[in-house]
Amino acid sequence: MTQLSKAELDALVEEAVVDAYDEDEQLSGFHVMIDEHLALPFQTTVLGVEVTVKKIDLLPGRGIVAICVRGSHRQAIGILDLPLPAPPPGGSEWIEAYRHWGS
Numbered sequence: 001m002t003q004l005s006k007a008e009l010d011a012l013v014e015e016a017v018v019d020a021y022d023e024d025e026q027l028s029g030f031h032v033m034i035d036e037h038l039a040l041p042f043q044t045t046v047l048g049v050e051v052t053v054k055k056i057d058l059l060p061g062r063g064i065v066a067i068c069v070r071g072s073h074r075q076a077i078g079i080l081d082l083p084l085p086a087p088p089p090g091g092s093e094w095i096e097a098y099r100h101w102g103s
Contacts (some may be wrong), residue, residue: 004093004096004097006100008093009096009097009100010100012033012093012094012096012097012100013097013100013101015033016029016030016032016033016094016097016098016101017029017030017101026101027058027063027064028058030064030094030097030098030101031056031057031058031064033094033097034056034064034079034091034094034095034098035055035056036091037090037091037093037094038056038089038090038091038092038094038095039089039090039091040053040054040055040056040089041053041054042085042089043085044068044082044083044084044085045083045085046068046075046077046082046083049070050070051068051069051070051075052068052069052070053066053067053068053069053082054067054068054069055067056079057076059076062076062078063078063079064078064079064080064098065077065078065079066078066079066082068082079095079098080095080098080099080102082095
């Protein structure tokens with residue numbers, strides 16, 4: 001994925017939070033956009049182990065997380081902490097917009 005400009009990131013942020021009245025609703029807006037646009041499932045490596053990202057969730061107190069699966073094991077990893085594969089999956093620009101919003 002090519003680096004998005006600040007203007008492009010600002011436009012994505014605006015699209016995600018357009019009808020949000022507070023920070024919780026803005027977070028929900030980002031969850032919806034990431035969940036709808038991120039191409040799932042995809043493979044990535046977490047701490048040297050290959051995992052499959054099966055879904056995106058919004059967990060109270062944890063924020064937006066990726067649900068990673070390997071065999072019978074499942075782990076929620078903060079979406080901003082998730083290492084993306086190269087090339088990143090389609091829709092990953094929404095993760096960058098979420099990072100931009102939080103900075």
